[in-house]
Structures are given as structure tokens and as C-alpha cells.
Amino acid sequence: QAVLTQPSSLSASPGASASLTCTLRSGINVGTYRIYWYQQKPGSPPQYLLKYKSDSDKQQGSGVPSRFSGSKDASANAGILLISGLQSEDEADYYCMIWHSNAYVFGTGTKVTVL
């Protein structure tokens, strides 16, 4: 079982909200981790969006619109990236990341399609 699991794809309409989940493997408590989120478009390196540990410990990437926000769902043991007011330019792959057991671990990635 992967350390971080993300849905492989998600489709939504322009203007809608999209909630991307990053589920931590059983036995790894989401509450103790800072979760990083990246956006990657074809042919380009990943772009940092934000990091989130709690409402008092979070950081938005420089120039990243406020419609990108992070949170956690403790009951699901998951980190969440919420994209509000989806735009066509948000169509990309999204990866979560944590520092776990002396390694950076990336999620499996979610491809977001804006219909």
C-alpha cells in the first residue's frame, strides 16, 4: 500500500470547486504531518502551491491564488487541496508530499480535467 494515495483523476466544470484528497496509509497519522501540494503541467517542473499542517501552521506559495487552500480530514486520515472557482488553467496534475521516515514521499498524483 502506498504511503500517500490520491485519486487518479478528477473532472469538474469551470467555476466549480474541486476537492483533491491525499490519503495517508493506515498507521500514519495525518495530524502529525505537514502536507505539501504541487501542481504540474505537461513539460514543466512542479509548481509549489502551499503547505498545510494546521490552521495555525500553513503557508501559501508566492503568487498562488487564494482559491487554492489546504486542510485535513482527520476522520479520513487525509490531506485536502481545495480549488475554488476552477479555471481552465487549473487543468494539470496535482501531487501531495510529506516528509516521512527520513524521506520525502510523493503521492500518486491526481489529474484534474476542467470540462
Next chain:
Amino acid sequence: EVQLVESGGGLVQPGGSLRLSCAASGFTFSSFEMTWVRQAPGKGLEWVSYISGSGTTIYYADSVKGRFTISRDNARNSLYLQMNSLRAEDTAVYYCARVAVGDWGQGTLVTVSS
């Protein structure tokens, strides 16, 4: 402005070696941990290796342990990845990055093929 510029990628035969370099600028290089991350064609991101700012703490992914060596020269603001015993599955774009801060290079392509 932070810049990370990778070089050294190319085509190499299985079992061969390659040394990647990353030239850093725009920040106090010695103060920051650095990582190598790779991405195979059409695949997701895979963390490869980590080195602390002083170079005293180093970690590797299991997939490269014993074959790859990360190092840095803080006087030259440079990060390196020595890759030995290369395999076809090492084919990927290799990125130099400050992943916890959000700075990445453009990547350099390594192709392992006969």
C-alpha cells in the same frame, strides 16, 4: 531570484555511470537542504535523495541506495548526483529542488538504453 540549473543528463548504456550537477543561485545555498527528484516518462514524481545544508546528513530512496551518491560543494553553490550501475528503470527527468520551499530546476533527462 532563485535559480536551479541542472546539467549532465544524456544517453548512457545499462551499467554505465553519469554525474548530474545543479548550479544554485539567488539564496544562501549552504543554509538549505537540497533534494533530487525524478520523473519517469508519463509517471509520477519520485524522491531520490536528500542532503542537509552542511552535507552531513544524507538519505536515499531504496531504489537507488548503493548506486547513487549525493554531494554538495557549498563554496561553489553546487549540488551533485553521481549515478552508477544505471538501469533502464532509472530513465527519467531528474530535478534538483528545494522541495520544502518550492524551488525546482527545469530538470535534465537521463536515458538508460543500449
